[in-house]
Amino acid sequence: MQNKEKKKIGLTTLIFIALIAGAIIGVILHYSIVENAHMLSVVKSSPKYDTGNDHILRIVYKIFNDFIINGVFFVVGQGFIRGMKMLVVPLVFTSLVCGASSMGDTKTLGKVGVKTMGFYIMTTMMAVAVALTTASIINPGKNLNMAAIKADTGVKAAKGGVNVAETLLNIIPENPVASLASGEMLQIIFFALLIGIILAKLSDKVQVVTNFFAQFNDIMMELTMMVMAVAPIGVFCLISKTFSQLGFSAMLPMVKYMAAVFIALGIQCLGVYQGLLFVFTRLNPFKFIKKFFPVQAFAFSTATSNATIPLNIDTLEEKMGVSRKISSFTIPLGATINMDGTSIMQGVAVIFVAQAYHINLSMVDLITVIFTATLASVGTAGIPSVGLVTLTMVFNSVGLPVEGIALIMGIDRILDMTRTAVNITGDAVCTTIVAKQCGELDQERFNSMV
Numbered sequence: 001m002q003n004k005e006k007k008k009i010g011l012t013t014l015i016f017i018a019l020i021a022g023a024i025i026g027v028i029l030h031y032s033i034v035e036n037a038h039m040l041s042v043v044k045s046s047p048k049y050d051t052g053n054d055h056i057l058r059i060v061y062k063i064f065n066d067f068i069i070n071g072v073f074f075v076v077g078q079g080f081i082r083g084m085k086m087l088v089v090p091l092v093f094t095s096l097v098c099g100a101s102s103m104g105d106t107k108t109l110g111k112v113g114v115k116t117m118g119f120y121i122m123t124t125m126m127a128v129a130v131a132l133t134t135a136s137i138i139n140p141g142k143n144l145n146m147a148a149i150k151a152d153t154g155v156k157a158a159k160g161g162v163n164v165a166e167t168l169l170n171i172i173p174e175n176p177v178a179s180l181a182s183g184e185m186l187q188i189i190f191f192a193l194l195i196g197i198i199l200a201k202l203s204d205k206v207q208v209v210t211n212f213f214a215q216f217n218d219i220m221m222e223l224t225m226m227v228m229a230v231a232p233i234g235v236f237c238l239i240s241k242t243f244s245q246l247g248f249s250a251m252l253p254m255v256k257y258m259a260a261v262f263i264a265l266g267i268q269c270l271g272v273y274q275g276l277l278f279v280f281t282r283l284n285p286f287k288f289i290k291k292f293f294p295v296q297a298f299a300f301s302t303a304t305s306n307a308t309i310p311l312n313i314d315t316l317e318e319k320m321g322v323s324r325k326i327s328s329f330t331i332p333l334g335a336t337i338n339m340d341g342t343s344i345m346q347g348v349a350v351i352f353v354a355q356a357y358h359i360n361l362s363m364v365d366l367i368t369v370i371f372t373a374t375l376a377s378v379g380t381a382g383i384p385s386v387g388l389v390t391l392t393m394v395f396n397s398v399g400l401p402v403e404g405i406a407l408i409m410g411i412d413r414i415l416d417m418t419r420t421a422v423n424i425t426g427d428a429v430c431t432t433i434v435a436k437q438c439g440e441l442d443q444e445r446f447n448s449m450v
Helices: 002-007 011-034 037-045 052-101 106-138 147-153 164-169 176-182 185-229 231-281 285-302 306-318 324-337 340-356 363-379 387-397 402-409 412-437 443-447
Strands: none
Touching: 011 052, 011 231, 052 185, 052 231, 052 387, 052 402, 106 231, 106 324, 106 340, 106 363, 106 412, 176 185, 185 231, 185 363, 231 285, 231 340, 231 402, 231 412, 285 306, 285 412, 285 443, 306 324, 306 412, 324 412, 340 363, 340 387, 340 402, 340 412, 363 387, 387 402, 402 412
């Protein structure tokens, strides 16, 4: 029994296999069915050329085009997308409430809490800005035409004509229940954060309510795993339908998307983080990277921030000289709310999908993406691939089609592993900076060769 369990293929591997298989099947259908569809109309309009074989060929084409491509693939694929949409509001709401409430009483956090929260929010906003800039330069979805497919899926157009003042006012819900029902994500985020902060402030007085949200959040995470369990089938159907209509033209944009994410992650990890480390502490960034690399490798292999918490804290204390008094607060908090790598993926995905569907995003839309992705990082659990669920929320905030997630879901595993390494690096840099400023850093140990 143990040998069989060891040989069991993981979900992420199945999703990747589904992506490859879907792309192959889609390309085959594209060049054997869709591309030759005009032959049917020629034969049909010229009865003298209509042979028995042509009649059989038309039947075969009709079966594949109507029953499989626009039937089975469409229904199953859209069913999976609806399942993803079903998760968004309750998952994000409960996750944000739990994330905010877990911060503890803000009065007792003092300057450590303020500095830590400020750093996490600042770097996340910088991460999204880096992602949007990098993706706008690389243009990963520019040559991908998904406009025709958009007409089949009931995708809503991007919002327009809303100024900055209205965007800011729209964050505050007039009716939170209506906001939850209609999926107004910025209003949901605002309301959830308020509830979480109040729960943290009242502490033991509302322990029953706090436990309710924690348990409901566990339920939503389990439901997320259930929906993700059918992801390979959903991805196969979505990708097969997409490639059946686009052929090989969809390949290069996906490669460019991956390149954009990797470049943005590299800039954030090696540029932004190390620059901040040097500016605020005057410590050597190269020594930091050298000592912290084993933790990055562990995070890369597990793709989960939560699993790296013990190793992260130990490494910071033993190799960097950071007091556990600081790291025991900042590292678990960072694993909960500081998801810069995930925010980068979401920023690049926004540009990629907007270009693929030929949707123009205004400056207000881009600001909304930065704000939404920053707050979404608070509600992103430190487990593999859950960022794809909160990506749905970011898409909804600017009216992008959720169906576009299917294009990147199959290749997300390697990106997920890399962005997790970036996430925990941000946690460690923040902890080191805060420890230095609070006099809780042994600089001799940091500079030692250990």
